[in-house]
Amino acid sequence: MGRPTMNDVARNAGVSLKTVSRVVNGETTVDPGLAARVRAAVAALGYRPNLGASMLRRNDRRTRMIGVLLTDLAGPFSAAVHRAVEDEARARGVHVLGGSTDDDPQRAQDLVEAFARRHVDGVILTAPAVVDLPSVVIDREAGIGQGMRHLRNHGHRRIVFVEREVHAVFALPDPPTAILAGSTSVTIEVVRALRERGLRDRVALVGLGDFPTADLLEPAVTVVAQDPAATGRAAAGALFEQIDGGTQGARAISIPTTLIARGSGEIRPATGS
Amino acid sequence: MGRPTMNDVARNAGVSLKTVSRVVNGETTVDPGLAARVRAAVAALGYRPNLGASMLRRNDRRTRMIGVLLTDLAGPFSAAVHRAVEDEARARGVHVLGGSTDDDPQRAQDLVEAFARRHVDGVILTAPAVVDLPSVVIDREAGIGQGMRHLRNHGHRRIVFVEREVHAVFALPDPPTAILAGSTSVTIEVVRALRERGLRDRVALVGLGDFPTADLLEPAVTVVAQDPAATGRAAAGALFEQIDGGTQGARAISIPTTLIARGSGEIRPATGS
DNA sequence: TTGAAAGCGCTAACAG
DNA sequence: CTGTTAGCGCTTTCAA
Numbered sequence: 304m305g306r307p308t309m310n311d312v313a314r315n316a317g318v319s320l321k322t323v324s325r326v327v328n329g330e331t332t333v334d335p336g337l338a339a340r341v342r343a344a345v346a347a348l349g350y351r352p353n354l355g356a357s358m359l360r361r362n363d364r365r366t367r368m369i370g371v372l373l374t375d376l377a378g379p380f381s382a383a384v385h386r387a388v389e390d391e392a393r394a395r396g397v398h399v400l401g402g403s404t405d406d407d408p409q410r411a412q413d414l415v416e417a418f419a420r421r422h423v424d425g426v427i428l429t430a431p432a433v434v435d436l437p438s439v440v441i442d443r444e445a446g447i448g449q450g451m452r453h454l455r456n457h458g459h460r461r462i463v464f465v466e467r468e469v470h471a472v473f474a475l476p477d478p479p480t481a482i483l484a485g486s487t488s489v490t491i492e493v494v495r496a497l498r499e500r501g502l503r504d505r506v507a508l509v510g511l512g513d514f515p516t517a518d519l520l521e522p523a524v525t526v527v528a529q530d531p532a533a534t535g536r537a538a539a540g541a542l543f544e545q546i547d548g549g550t551q552g553a554r555a556i557s558i559p560t561t562l563i564a565r566g567s568g569e570i571r572p573a574t575g576s
Numbered sequence: 577m578g579r580p581t582m583n584d585v586a587r588n589a590g591v592s593l594k595t596v597s598r599v600v601n602g603e604t605t606v607d608p609g610l611a612a613r614v615r616a617a618v619a620a621l622g623y624r625p626n627l628g629a630s631m632l633r634r635n636d637r638r639t640r641m642i643g644v645l646l647t648d649l650a651g652p653f654s655a656a657v658h659r660a661v662e663d664e665a666r667a668r669g670v671h672v673l674g675g676s677t678d679d680d681p682q683r684a685q686d687l688v689e690a691f692a693r694r695h696v697d698g699v700i701l702t703a704p705a706v707v708d709l710p711s712v713v714i715d716r717e718a719g720i721g722q723g724m725r726h727l728r729n730h731g732h733r734r735i736v737f738v739e740r741e742v743h744a745v746f747a748l749p750d751p752p753t754a755i756l757a758g759s760t761s762v763t764i765e766v767v768r769a770l771r772e773r774g775l776r777d778r779v780a781l782v783g784l785g786d787f788p789t790a791d792l793l794e795p796a797v798t799v800v801a802q803d804p805a806a807t808g809r810a811a812a813g814a815l816f817e818q819i820d821g822g823t824q825g826a827r828a829i830s831i832p833t834t835l836i837a838r839g840s841g842e843i844r845p846a847t848g849s
Numbered sequence: 850t851t852g853a854a855a856g857c858g859c860t861a862a863c864a865g
Numbered sequence: 866c867t868g869t870t871a872g873c874g875c876t877t878t879c880a881a
Contacts, residue, residue, distance in 0.1 A: 305637060308874055319852045324876065332850060349708065354693045355628045355639065356874035360857045364578060366628065368673075368694075377659035377805075379652065386650035389676060398694065400641075401674050403662060420627045421641075421671065435622065491788045498792070515764045516789040519771070532650075581858055592868045597860065605866060629858035632873045852881080857874105864869075 307348040316344035327352055358422075369542065370400045370418035370426040372411055377403070379487050380512050380531050381429075384441070387535025388427060395543060397424070404430065425542045437545035439538045439554050443511075446527040446560040447483070450509040453525070453562055454481040458571045459507060465489055469496050480572035481507035487514045494520060494567075507570040509562075518565055525568025528561045580621040589617035600625050631695075642815065643673045643691035643699040645684055650676070652760050653785050653804050654702075657714070660808025661700060668816060670697070677703065698815045710818040712811045712827050716784075719800040719833040720756070723782040726798070726835055727754040731844045732780060738762055742769050753845035754780035760787045767793060767840075780843040782835075791838055798841025801834045 425437035490510030763783030
């Protein structure tokens with residue numbers, strides 16, 4: 304004997320299966336007396352409806368689950384997006400399956416495939432993948448241009464965009480006068496590296512993505528803020544629109560970015576160097 | 577016509593339903609010729625197995641989904657735990673449904689209930705809730721004692737433990753000489769508040785939970801580190817043990833904590849005050 | 850208002 | 866090695 308089923312409840316309450324179904328689904332066309340008996344049986348047996356089974360038979364073929372594939376659920380950007388998506392989903396009675404891709408396209412594809420087997424209603428992605436269900440792609444590239452422009456406007460010509468390999472930057476024969484950091488964790492690594500080398504007031508730094516202590520560091524860190532919560536909300540909104548509209552196929556959402564000048568990004572290159 | 581089913585594949589390949597099932601499930605006892613025909617039909621129709629349906633009939637009654645209820649998926653601690661749980665789950669072919677409780681017991685209870693209806697194989701929680709399925713509770717209280725002891729050992733007698741209401745602390749008639757901050761976001765708020773009041777070198781601060789720039793702030797922030805990744809791994813490990821063992825009922829996991837002294841927590845109270 | 854029968858997509862149990 | 870039949874827990878359809 305596993306968990307009690309609707310049939311068990313029906314037997315216990317002395318009614319038909321269908322009556323239990325009606326009560327459980329909150330239909331109002333049930334005699335109050337019978338409904339009370341059903342509810343008593345539900346409580347007595349500890350019955351819980353099986354969403355998987357009901358989904359199988361239902362006409363609206365929805366699992367009320369969506370998948371969210373982000374670079375790293377532990378990272379501040381992904382985490383904030385994830386939370387915002389969760390909130391939008393919750394408002395619609397939908398649950399969220401999360402997945403980290405670590406920017407590996409194969410892993411993203413595998414996850415999409417796995418989520419599709421679960422018949423999620425749709426997916427949110429940060430990198431395009433082959434998907435034949437409702438999906439929204441979040442585009443993070445938008446902020447790069449803005450950061451680059453800012454550094455160029457402050458006189459820099461040797462600018463490096465850093466992904467992960469922070470220390471390699473300083474090993475270059477012709478080291479840059481400015482750095483654009485690709486994520487908050489990279490930004491923090493760069494701050495640390497600049498300090499170790501006594502360069503914190505000499506090399507300009509702009510980070511992609513704001514972080515809580517950016518204004519407390521010295522110099523305070525200039526960033527291109529990307530409002531992950533707004534991004535998540537927008538992506539979820541667009542996804543549910545597709546789902547409700549029966550549309551299908553990827554749709555891109557780009558992030559509204561804001562440059563927040565705090566000091567590190569306004570350092571000018573040493574003249575004559 | 578919705579998505580193609582196993583029956584459609586069977587018809588297309590000219591074999592029985594069961595043969596398709598065998599091929600899809602990777603059973604080796606199928607004639608290679610037939611298997612090839614089945615695979616061709618799968619590709620041609622874009623067939624994808626329905627995990628929900630298979631789960632319903634299978635004997636092992638597992639959805640291969642678990643739920644993780646954390647304070648806030650956007651927070652660094654929760655996010656890191658979530659990621660670690662995801663990695664453990666992935667290694668076992670299990671997906672993770674995430675949920676933020678915002679420390680609201682009712683919300684936690686509702687989420688548990690909702691996940692149970694989906695027949696998740698188990699749940700991980702940060703606050704106890706009524707659960708009749710495999711579950712693991714993460715205990716975060718462990719670090720508080722360690723932080724308090726550290727401050728007392730440095731001569732403090734008026735210590736405040738802060739949850740959210742940072743500014744209220746400074747409105748107290750007899751302000752504390754030391755602060756223990758309950759989460760990283762609170763810690764950062766306290767740093768900001770101390771600076772605004774010119775108290776950064778006078779009031780001691782210990783934060784619960786390490787964060788990436790704690791050593792870069794001035795003074796550097798002393799914390800009780802809680803290794804969220806290790807916590808997530810441990811919790812997931814314990815949960816899968818329960819699931820595999822067929823056990824049931826809450827089990828508590830406590831976090832191994834480490835005090836990292838960096839300066840802010842070693843400030844002594846002004847003598848004679 | 851209530852119920853009986855059929856069947857969602859799939860796997861189990863048993864034959865051939 | 867292959868197929869047939871039954872049925873997981875539920876909702877639908879239709880009849881009473």
